[in-house]
Amino acid sequence: MATLDLDATSSSSPAAPPGVSRFHHTPCYCEENVYLLCKKLSEEGIAKSDGSDLYVVFISNEKKQIPLWHQKASPRADGVILWDYHVVCVQKRKDSNLPHLVWDLDSSLPLPSPLATYIAETIRPSFQLFSEFQRVFRIVHAPIFLRSFASDRRHMKDSAGNWTSPPPSYEVIVAEDGTAHNLNEYMEMPSADVVKSIGPDTIDAVLTQKLGVLVSESHLEEFFSKIS
Structure with a gap:
């Protein structure tokens, strides 16, 4: 995960929300942070x-340019930043009276935050964006992700083989089948593959397929309202 150029005015970053320190967090390695978060x-x-x-x-798009608000890495007071991609965890609550929760270790919002609040404050669907900044969401069931995900961190090295951001101190993540790297598969978000509606087939795909499904921001909250 890397930031992209964004015209911004300087401002001090907000303090980390209570509880963040209990989870492992390496800046710019959000996919690994979420992998460890789910386990913990x-x-x-x-x-x-x-x-x-x-x-x-996973949040990204074909252009690898997505604006998100309330991100601690942002120098702006509103926390907006342009990521190439980002990864969060959503916890589905069985009780319909309880909100689904978003765990985002890079956010200045409370950890966790209700899904509706996170969408309103971080995604801001009411904010009009140019088409190249429209966000796409790849939803993957955590048990499948924990078995299948792999990263040897090659995406965090420049052409000379130098780290663009210091890597975590623990060993690289290898999938159960021995795959060494497949992060690129999760990050690919062709607009043609975004589902047009949320139905039983969409739910089944998330619960059975390694790469889950791609949904638009208009269907994100609906997906979690329909899954049992």
């Missing part, structure tokens, strides 16, 4: 032990 939420009983109430959500 399950291990500590915050989520189900098998992680079945957790969903990994």
Whole structure:
């Protein structure tokens, strides 16, 4: 994950929300942060032990330019930044009286935040964007992600082989089948593959397919309202 050029005025970054420090976080490695986050939420009983109430959500688009607000890496007071991609975790709540939750370790919003609040404050669908900045969301069921995801961090090296951002100190993540790197598969977001509506086939695809499904921001909240 890397920032892109964005005309911004300087401002001090907000303090990290309470509780963030208990989770492993390496700047610019959001996919690995979420991988470890899902494991920890399950291990500590915050989520189900098998992680079945957790969903990994990749945010990007074909241009690899997505604006998000309330990001701690932003120098602006409103926290807006232009990422090439970002990854968060959404926790589905069984009780219809409880809001679904978004876990974003890079956000200055409370951790976790209700899904509706996160969408309104971070995605800001009411903010009119040029087409190249429209965001696409890849939703992947956490149990599948934890088995299938792999990254050897090659995307964080420049042409000379130097790190563009210091890597985590732990070993690289290898998939259960031995795959060494497939992050690029999760980051590819062709607009032609975005589902037109949320139906049973969409839900089934997320629960069974390695790469889940692609949804638009207008269908993001609807997806989580329909999944059992």
